[in-house]
Amino acid sequence: MIPTIVYYLVPTIVILISVRKYRESKWGIGYEISKELCKRGALVVMACRDKQKALRAINKIQRELSTKNLVFMELNLASLSSIKAFADNFKSKFDKIDILVNNAGVSFDDSSNKVTEDGFEIHFGVNHLGHFLLTNFLLDKFISGSRIVIVSSLLHQKGNIDFGWVLTNLFRNHTRRMLMYFALIIPAAFLFMRSPKQGAQTPIFCATDPSIENESGCFYRDCRKFPSKVQTCDAISYELWSISEQMLSNKGISLNTL
Numbered sequence: 001m002i003p004t005i006v007y008y009l010v011p012t013i014v015i016l017i018s019v020r021k022y023r024e025s026k027w028g029i030g031y032e033i034s035k036e037l038c039k040r041g042a043l044v045v046m047a048c049r050d051k052q053k054a055l056r057a058i059n060k061i062q063r064e065l066s067t068k069n070l071v072f073m074e075l076n077l078a079s080l081s082s083i084k085a086f087a088d089n090f091k092s093k094f095d096k097i098d099i100l101v102n103n104a105g106v107s108f109d110d111s112s113n114k115v116t117e118d119g120f121e122i123h124f125g126v127n128h129l130g131h132f133l134l135t136n137f138l139l140d141k142f143i144s145g146s147r148i149v150i151v152s153s154l155l156h157q158k159g160n161i162d163f164g165w166v167l168t169n170l171f172r173n174h175t176r177r178m179l180m181y182f183a184l185i186i187p188a189a190f191l192f193m194r195s196p197k198q199g200a201q202t203p204i205f206c207a208t209d210p211s212i213e214n215e216s217g218c219f220y221r222d223c224r225k226f227p228s229k230v231q232t233c234d235a236i237s238y239e240l241w242s243i244s245e246q247m248l249s250n251k252g253i254s255l256n257t258l
């Protein structure tokens with residue numbers, strides 16, 4: 001016989017966990033990475049497209065950690081000119097970069113046909129090309145021991161959208177039909193989804209852990225090396241690099257001159 005208290009206790013715990021996860025999900029993985037790096041003494045530049053939202057995040061971290069070590073700088077990865085302006089602005093203010101975390105990403109329905117300011121398909125343009133250009137623009141600010149962390153997804157293995165396991169606002173751009181579909185799955189999946197804080201642990205590990213300071217070009221998952229089916233130095237990677245260079249060159253940006 002199950003004691004009556006269990007009937008009250010279990011739903012209460014489930015509701016409390018759900019409310020906490022829901023509240024945390026508002027801020028995303030980038031917020032948690034910034035907060036943790038700041039906590040460890042880094043000066044964190046939050047490169048974001050929405051100034052008001054970024055300042056709210058910065059204020060929240062500053063209040064919680066009693067620190068001033070966070071700076072906002074405007075960056076829209078869906079705009080090549082914004083990336084250039086950000087890089088110029090950054091270089092005029094800072095001498096070096098110890099850690100670059102390429103975290104920003106978007107997820108839209110395939111049918112949305114969204115493109116960036118420069119006409120690139122939105123996922124390719126923001127999630128890949130934007131970071132590719134930004135990283136190349138900033139290369140001369142890296143020093144020995146600097147790290148570049150690229151937040152990826154299991155999608156890189158599957159070749160189609162991975163509706164993943166971290167509860168954030170990443171899927172806000174999907175149509176109502178898709179969201180209805182998720183609404184049927186999410187109640188069950190909700191309790192098993194990771195919070196942004198949990199989702200941030202592997203990027204933080206990659207950014208800071210001394211045990212991997214000599215490793216490069218690897219995938220990590222759950223703070224461990226992940227045996228991805230995809231190789232990082234195969235012919236496809238080189239082809240992607242060269243196509244990316246060509247696409248930027250078509251827009252008048254030559255990486256050779258960076």
Ligand SMILES: NC(=O)c1ccc[n+]([C@@H]2O[C@H](COP(=O)([O-])OP(=O)(O)OC[C@H]3O[C@@H](n4cnc5c(N)ncnc54)[C@H](OP(=O)(O)O)[C@@H]3O)[C@@H](O)[C@H]2O)c1
Nearest residue numbers: 028029050076077078103104105153164165166168169170
């Ligand atoms: N959540 C998951 O389950 C999951 C699974 C696999 C991989 N990931 C990856 O994890 C990373 C973080 O995602 P998240 O889950 O934390 O989602 P999120 O809360 O939606 O965060 C994405 C961030 O990217 C920023 N961003 C989007 N477009 C941008 C642009 N054009 N320029 C500058 N910033 C832009 C967003 O800025 P705004 O706040 O202005 O929108 C937001 O801060 C992404 O790369 C995502 O692909 C997430």
